[in-house]
Amino acid sequence: MMLVIVCCLVLLSLSWGMYEAGRHSTQPQHDWIEEKLAIEYDAGSCRQTKKQKLCTQMGDLIHQIQISTTANENLGKQIKLLANENDSLKEKLVFFQHLMAGNTKSGISIHQFNLKETETPGKYRYALTLIQGGERPSDFKGNLKFQVTLQQNGQSKTIPLISSSSDENFPINFKFLHRLDESFKVPTDAIVESLQVQIFEQNDNKKVILTQATQPAS
Numbered sequence: 001m002m003l004v005i006v007c008c009l010v011l012l013s014l015s016w017g018m019y020e021a022g023r024h025s026t027q028p029q030h031d032w033i034e035e036k037l038a039i040e041y042d043a044g045s046c047r048q049t050k051k052q053k054l055c056t057q058m059g060d061l062i063h064q065i066q067i068s069t070t071a072n073e074n075l076g077k078q079i080k081l082l083a084n085e086n087d088s089l090k091e092k093l094v095f096f097q098h099l100m101a102g103n104t105k106s107g108i109s110i111h112q113f114n115l116k117e118t119e120t121p122g123k124y125r126y127a128l129t130l131i132q133g134g135e136r137p138s139d140f141k142g143n144l145k146f147q148v149t150l151q152q153n154g155q156s157k158t159i160p161l162i163s164s165s166s167d168e169n170f171p172i173n174f175k176f177l178h179r180l181d182e183s184f185k186v187p188t189d190a191i192v193e194s195l196q197v198q199i200f201e202q203n204d205n206k207k208v209i210l211t212q213a214t215q216p217a218s
Contacts, residue, residue: 132177140174143169161195197213
């Protein structure tokens with residue numbers, strides 16, 4: 001009886017160890033196995049040194065691992081895309097909740113303005129959401145201007161952002177909501193400290209209606 005119990009405990013321990021090993025396995029290990037098998041496997045030499053059945057099984061295994069790796073990469077891209085869409089939907093939900101609660105002020109206001117560094121060196125992405133409150137607002141027509149403050153070679157610089165039309169003005173025309181989601185690049189040896197936006201009415205680039213600055217998210 002004692003022997004049976006000991007054997008059961010050993011089997012349970014082995015099963016749990018195998019489960020834990022599988023649960024904690026990571027993608028880099030998967031890639032390492034694929035690379036190792038690909039190096040060791042060569043169809044021509046395999047048939048000369050091993051049985052035909054074993055060679056076929058090794059080839060099928062490598063093919064299955066390659067398919068699995070590709071599927072995981074595609075899944076990762078889809079998850080990242082869905083996460084970005086989810087963030088956008090959350091922002092819109094917060095805005096409409098804010099709007100329904102009657103907290104919007106009459107006139108133009110900045111609902112959201114943020115800046116973050118991307119994975120590409122020197123590339124930054126910013127998002128700006130403008131809202132116009134009031135019972136019956138008319139279309140707002142104006143321009144945005146952006147100023148980037150950065151550190152380069154120990155010196156602080158402020159440079160304007162240029163729109164796709166090679167102009168410092170970013171035209172806007174909206175009634176309730178306007179969202180801008182764009183990116184810009186700076187030299188890789190520069191560090192962006194802040195991004196400032198200024199709002200002007202159309203045909204009047206001297207009188208600033210509203211201004212706000214944001215820093216890169218940590």
